[in-house]
Amino acid sequence: MIPRNRTEHRAIVDTHRHPIGPKLAAKMAEAGLYDPRKEFPQSNPQDLICYREFFDLEFAMPKQRAGGVTLSLASNGGEVDWFARDLLQVSTGDALKFLNDEYMEMRDRYPGEFALMANAHALDEGCRPIVEEMITQGGAKAIAVASSYGDGSERNFLDSPKAEWLWEFAEANDIVVHIHPPMLSVGHEVLMQYRLNEAVGRPFDSTVNGARMIGSGVFDRHPKLQVLIVHMGGELASILGRLEFTWRLNYKGVRNPPAGRPYKNQRPPSEYFKTNILVDCMGFNPIALRAAVEMCGVDRVVFGSDYGPIPYGIEEHVQIVEDVLPSSAERQQVFSKTSNRIFRLGLIDADLITPAVLPAAA
Numbered sequence: 001m002i003p004r005n006r007t008e009h010r011a012i013v014d015t016h017r018h019p020i021g022p023k024l025a026a027k028m029a030e031a032g033l034y035d036p037r038k039e040f041p042q043s044n045p046q047d048l049i050c051y052r053e054f055f056d057l058e059f060a061m062p063k064q065r066a067g068g069v070t071l072s073l074a075s076n077g078g079e080v081d082w083f084a085r086d087l088l089q090v091s092t093g094d095a096l097k098f099l100n101d102e103y104m105e106m107r108d109r110y111p112g113e114f115a116l117m118a119n120a121h122a123l124d125e126g127c128r129p130i131v132e133e134m135i136t137q138g139g140a141k142a143i144a145v146a147s148s149y150g151d152g153s154e155r156n157f158l159d160s161p162k163a164e165w166l167w168e169f170a171e172a173n174d175i176v177v178h179i180h181p182p183m184l185s186v187g188h189e190v191l192m193q194y195r196l197n198e199a200v201g202r203p204f205d206s207t208v209n210g211a212r213m214i215g216s217g218v219f220d221r222h223p224k225l226q227v228l229i230v231h232m233g234g235e236l237a238s239i240l241g242r243l244e245f246t247w248r249l250n251y252k253g254v255r256n257p258p259a260g261r262p263y264k265n266q267r268p269p270s271e272y273f274k275t276n277i278l279v280d281c282m283g284f285n286p287i288a289l290r291a292a293v294e295m296c297g298v299d300r301v302v303f304g305s306d307y308g309p310i311p312y313g314i315e316e317h318v319q320i321v322e323d324v325l326p327s328s329a330e331r332q333q334v335f336s337k338t339s340n341r342i343f344r345l346g347l348i349d350a351d352l353i354t355p356a357v358l359p360a361a362a
Contacts (some may be wrong), residue, residue, distance in 0.1 A: 010068075010332060011347065012318065013041070013339040015178070016230050016304025017064075017072035018054070021102040023057045031087055038117050041311075049195075051311035061110060064307060067314025070336075072307075073343065074103050075117040077144025078180030084121075092121045095128045104138055115345060117144040117178055123162040128169065134176065141343040142228070143170060144178040147209035148186060154188055158207045159216035171222045176278075176342050178228050181205035206234030210277065211243055217264030219276040224340060226276060230304060233279035237291035243269040273300065278342065281305025281317055281334060289324045298330045302339045 014062050020028070028034060033050065034042050040052040053060040064072065076083070076099060084095035090134050118134035121127050122145035132222045133142040145166065148157045149316070156162070185201030186208055193250070194360045206229050219225060226243045229236070236243075250263045265272070273296045281289050282304040292301050303321065305314045318335075 008204075011070040011336045012068045012303055013336045013343075013345065013347075014064075014069045014072040014305050015228065015302045015339055016180075016306050017069075017074055017114075017281050017341075018076055018141070018306065019057060019060070019072070019074050019103075019106055020054055020308065021057065021106050023102050024099070028055070033300075045158065051309070053231060053311040054308045057106065060067075060308065061113070064314065067305070067307075068318055069307075069314055071115060071345070071347070073115050073117055073141060073178075073339075074106065075119065075142070075144035075178055075180065075320055077117065077119040077178060078146040078182055080119050080121050081149055082183050084231065092124055092127055093130055095186050096120070096127055099273045100130070100134050100138060111287055115343070116140045119143045119144050120166065120179070121149070122146065122158055122166050123149050123156060123160055125162070125165040128165060131169070133270070135173070141345060142176040142178045144180065146182040147179050147229075148182055151184065156210045159209075159212040159218060164274040165292075167222045171225045174224070176226045176228055178230070179206065180211065180230050181234075198260075203231045203234035206231055207236050207239065210234065210236050211239075211269075213264050214243070214265050214269050214272050215247075216218055217266070218266070219272050220266045223275075228279065228280065228302065228342075229279050229339055230282060230306075232281065232283040232285075232288050232292045233273075233277070233295070233300060236273075236279075237288065237295045240273075240295060270295070275298075277340075278302060281321055282306045282313070283314065284316060284320070286320050286324050298325065299333055299338055301334050302342075303335050 031034050033044050034055060040050065042050045044050065053063065071092065080095060081240065083099065084090055084092045088095050088098060098118055103116045107116055116138060118131045118140035120131045120143050131143060148155050150156050168175065181202035182205065185197055185205040186199045187204065188201050191197040191201040210229055210233060247263050247265065247269055278294065278300045279292050279296055280302050305317050307314055321331055321334050323332065336347065339345065
């Protein structure tokens, strides 16, 4: 491990940040997910471990700054279904309005430190007006969705025809779709011990979804579409060869049972990571980061920490990026330059600081 170069000037954009404002924290306390009167960490009947960093922004923000993050992109799109149905017990639209309102309050409370994503339910086109409003009036920089919805045999991924509205809208408006696994992943029934739902299941959910999006031809129908798959793309780097192998067999006449469900992608699966799919660096593993860089290219890997639900990791992920990428120019791509470009953040390239914190003109 090389020591961090404290003299290197840099900004860090965290593309994977889940802040909880006071109103949402109060709703979670009412639901019994945590007790604000008790010490942290806490656990609850849902097998979740609750940390103060998630529920107390005043406590979390100094740590975020100390880790070197200069701007965070806030999202909770992966949990919209859960927020609406279980926590708030309201319609999807009302849940999105609740989240959006609180996000804008947080952005105003911490000027220059948060940019927002428009949370959405990818399979519910009814939320489109709220998404559009959040982008056009709220200044959202991306659309945040879950990698799957439902459960058991009723679970649907983003290759569903119901998601076509999202791809059409995102491509037409040149806006990135941020894809995050849901709270309960595919296969969670056998993963609710040793925190395997979090460690294994959620990246697996992203992996299945990414493979399905490729195989179903989403990126061929929408060639300009850009999606960001969190957690280093799940396990996609480790199975990329298998996806290539099975795709090539399909095109050599080997039947793809059940009949009538052939691959629809027109190019080898690996090519979509160079043109349509980005990943973040969240995963605590230099080996996996090297694989992600090789899979996507260093200009398609962005910094992400999962800070909030994960009470540490900013400095750890910064250090891993520095260890894996000896080039200062490549580190800057991961830390801020790629995010500045793809999310159209408007950061000033000379200093990479947000216009919101520029000094006022004399």
